[in-house]
Amino acid sequence: MKTYLDCIPCFFRQALKTSRIVTNDEALQEYILKQVSKLIGQLDLLKPPPYTAYKVYQLISKLTECEDPYLDIKKASNNLALKFYPKMKQLIKESPTPMETAIRLAIAGNIIDFGAGIEANKEIIEKSIKSSLQYKISKSVISKLQSSISKAENILYIGDNAGEIVFDKLLIEQILPRKITYVVRGKPIINDVTLVDAIDSGISSLVEVVENGSSAPGTILETCSPEFMQCYNDADLIIAKGQGNYETLNEERNKIFFLLKVKCAIVAEDTASEVGSSLIIRSEQ
Amino acid sequence: MKTYLDCIPCFFRQALKTSRIVTNDEALQEYILKQVSKLIGQLDLLKPPPYTAYKVYQLISKLTECEDPYLDIKKASNNLALKFYPKMKQLIKESPTPMETAIRLAIAGNIIDFGAGIEANKEIIEKSIKSSLQYKISKSVISKLQSSISKAENILYIGDNAGEIVFDKLLIEQILPRKITYVVRGKPIINDVTLVDAIDSGISSLVEVVENGSSAPGTILETCSPEFMQCYNDADLIIAKGQGNYETLNEERNKIFFLLKVKCAIVAEDTASEVGSSLIIRSEQ
Numbered sequence: 235m236k237t238y239l240d241c242i243p244c245f246f247r248q249a250l251k252t253s254r255i256v257t258n259d260e261a262l263q264e265y266i267l268k269q270v271s272k273l274i275g276q277l278d279l280l281k282p283p284p285y286t287a288y289k290v291y292q293l294i295s296k297l298t299e300c301e302d303p304y305l306d307i308k309k310a311s312n313n314l315a316l317k318f319y320p321k322m323k324q325l326i327k328e329s330p331t332p333m334e335t336a337i338r339l340a341i342a343g344n345i346i347d348f349g350a351g352i353e354a355n356k357e358i359i360e361k362s363i364k365s366s367l368q369y370k371i372s373k374s375v376i377s378k379l380q381s382s383i384s385k386a387e388n389i390l391y392i393g394d395n396a397g398e399i400v401f402d403k404l405l406i407e408q409i410l411p412r413k414i415t416y417v418v419r420g421k422p423i424i425n426d427v428t429l430v431d432a433i434d435s436g437i438s439s440l441v442e443v444v445e446n447g448s449s450a451p452g453t454i455l456e457t458c459s460p461e462f463m464q465c466y467n468d469a470d471l472i473i474a475k476g477q478g479n480y481e482t483l484n485e486e487r488n489k490i491f492f493l494l495k496v497k498c499a500i501v502a503e504d505t506a507s508e509v510g511s512s513l514i515i516r517s518e519q
Numbered sequence: 520m521k522t523y524l525d526c527i528p529c530f531f532r533q534a535l536k537t538s539r540i541v542t543n544d545e546a547l548q549e550y551i552l553k554q555v556s557k558l559i560g561q562l563d564l565l566k567p568p569p570y571t572a573y574k575v576y577q578l579i580s581k582l583t584e585c586e587d588p589y590l591d592i593k594k595a596s597n598n599l600a601l602k603f604y605p606k607m608k609q610l611i612k613e614s615p616t617p618m619e620t621a622i623r624l625a626i627a628g629n630i631i632d633f634g635a636g637i638e639a640n641k642e643i644i645e646k647s648i649k650s651s652l653q654y655k656i657s658k659s660v661i662s663k664l665q666s667s668i669s670k671a672e673n674i675l676y677i678g679d680n681a682g683e684i685v686f687d688k689l690l691i692e693q694i695l696p697r698k699i700t701y702v703v704r705g706k707p708i709i710n711d712v713t714l715v716d717a718i719d720s721g722i723s724s725l726v727e728v729v730e731n732g733s734s735a736p737g738t739i740l741e742t743c744s745p746e747f748m749q750c751y752n753d754a755d756l757i758i759a760k761g762q763g764n765y766e767t768l769n770e771e772r773n774k775i776f777f778l779l780k781v782k783c784a785i786v787a788e789d790t791a792s793e794v795g796s797s798l799i800i801r802s803e804q
Contacts, residue, residue, distance in 0.1 A: 239535050239545070242552055243528040250524050260524070264564060267527050274556040279549060 284452030302422035311397025336408040342366035343401025348425040350497035369512035390469035393427040394476030421449035452478030490517035569737030587707035596682025621693040627651035628686025633710040635782035654797035675754035678712040679761030706734035737763030775802035
């Protein structure tokens with residue numbers, strides 16, 4: 235997906251929010267935003283938004299000497315999501331369509347997205363679960379995803395955010411014992427999943443976890459490691475979570491199902507949906 | 520009022536919105552936003568937000584060769600507000616406190632503010648009227664304003680937006696026959712009032728109208744004409760409408776009452792109020 239001009243105010247909003255998490259020094263916050271404005275002067279709209287977000291967050295980390303501004307937030311999100319886990323596990327167990335319920339819950343968890351400006355808390359997550367379980371998703375696309383899962387021999391599951399990863403675990407438990415590899419970012423970026431979240435959520439004790447070698451808030455293939463690219467090319471089914479992975483991979487000709495909550499007007503426009511939608515989007519193949 | 524870092528995303532939002540009103544050429548819109556990012560690189564946070572907004576809108580007018588992007592919107596706002604006029608006139612007539620009702624309606628009209636990103640329509644205006652009539656405003660400040668009006672010999676009334684000017688007319692009719700001068704901007708900027716709106720609303724046939732010689736969306740004294748400065752210095756009471764006039768004059772030691780609807784989180788913070796508040800603020804004297 236290309237970058238829209240509407241993403242520009244959003245890059246500044248994200249930069250300001252993150253600067254304030256890292257430092258109380260207003261002069262430094264101002265300096266960061268002015269440096270971001272230099273980046274925006276060189277913006278390439280043909281590249282997806284995470285390409286610029288990547289540069290913005292790298293700049294903030296460099297200027298504040300803080301590699302992981304969202305560390306505490308990520309830990310809190312994992313702990314919060316883990317409190318939901320037993321109830322969700324029960325929901326799936328009691329569901330007449332457990333795989334579909336697990337898919338819907340995995341989508342619900344995508345609400346935990348600090349890049350999109352959502353301060354996910356207990357109430358917001360509860361609302362997202364309720365909404366995702368009821369949202370009208372085409373039966374055809376659900377059955378295509380389920381049938382792809384049941385035929386796949388090598389599934390690559392690209393995670394998105396901390397906290398959300400606990401919701402991914404529920405879906406992965408339904409998919410097992412099929413071979414699944416779970417992908418995390420190579421370095422910290424916003425509240426995106428890294429290796430430590432795979433450990434904290436318990437996913438690393440269920441399936442193989444691979445770092446993608448990149449700190450982009452999405453999957454920019456040219457920034458990913460050869461190890462990840464091998465997994466990406468070998469997979470016969472890819473499940474990619476969230477807006478960032480959608481924005482960076484939606485034009486790829488691979489067998490990808492995107493599972494996401496729509497959290498901004500631009501992704502809503504691009505997917506012909508509305509903010510708040512729970513989507514399964516099948517890539518062009 | 521100083522510029523807050525939160526104003527930066529807002530400058531880009533306004534620039535994008537205005538660019539889209541003037542042109543469908545996406546390359547030009549992109550060029551405008553990149554030029555705005557250069558301006559932001561030079562931003563002076565100690566100056567009030569309309570100082571930068573002034574530069575942003577001047578840039579857009581220059582690059583698009585369109586002096587008045589909001590011309591049609593301003594005409595539509597005046598026509599819409601004029602439809603409300605008879606009913607509001609009646610409200611004041613039937614009110615046990617007609618001056619207070621007129622003051623509250625003048626504040627209500629300040630909702631018509633395209634700079635603040637509000638697309639004022641019939642419903643939004645009706646809601647604003649209802650809210651302003653009921654809003655808890657300190658009785659002390661209302662009576663101070665009324666008493667200042669009753670003693671004043673030379674009132675300067677600094678207008679803000681098209682459409683809103685019809686609401687100002689109702690208050691001016693209550694204040695007459697005292698001497699009032701109504702101030703409009705010197706050149707078009709956003710949906711701010713200019714001479715043509717004073718004519719269209721009927722204000723110019725009631726009181727003297729003065730252009731301030733500036734196209735800032737507020738009152739930046741150093742950009743105003745000597746004629747305006749004479750009126751400003753001679754007035755023994757100033758009524759200034761809206762956020763832009765508040766942001767640019769709130770540190771002036773003149774006898775100013777600011778009448779405004781709070782439409783953004785930053786002005787809410789600065790005035791220790793909430794978005795949606797109907798405020799009368801007395802300047803430090």
